[in-house]
Amino acid sequence: MGALYWRAPTEAELAGTGLKAKHFTAPEVELWPECALPITIYSRVSTQWRSSAGGLIGLDYQEVHRELEREGLEGEHREEVMAGIRIIEAAAISLLSGEG
Numbered sequence: 001m002g003a004l005y006w007r008a009p010t011e012a013e014l015a016g017t018g019l020k021a022k023h024f025t026a027p028e029v030e031l032w033p034e035c036a037l038p039i040t041i042y043s044r045v046s047t048q049w050r051s052s053a054g055g056l057i058g059l060d061y062q063e064v065h066r067e068l069e070r071e072g073l074e075g076e077h078r079e080e081v082m083a084g085i086r087i088i089e090a091a092a093i094s095l096l097s098g099e100g
Contacts, residue, residue: 003027005095038084041067046092056093059085 008024031039041064048063049056064085068078 003029005092034080035084037071038081038088041071041081042085042088042092055097058093059089 003026006026008021008026009019011021014021042059044067045059045063048060050058050060064082068081071081073081
């Protein structure tokens with residue numbers, strides 16, 4: 001999950017360490033075929049979060065289901081893709097809230 005939100009540290013963050021931002025390269029990610037569709041759909045709705053004063057709650061599932069419908073997903077395949085999206089969502093919440 002971290003690869004999706006990865007960024008190199010700034011020069012200011014590295015001040016005094018002797019390192020430069022150019023020393024940090026984006027992580028390489030090998031994507032399994034069964035993960036491609038959940039990640040694609042998550043990427044489409046990754047700005048559609050429900051939040052409260054306490055922070056992120058989760059994705060707006062109305063938008064997630066709209067994307068599942070656009071893909072024509074039904075039955076067990078739809079449930080498998082949704083399960084993958086929920087795993088990504090949980091990891092994103094953890095990472096974005098500073099817990100991951």
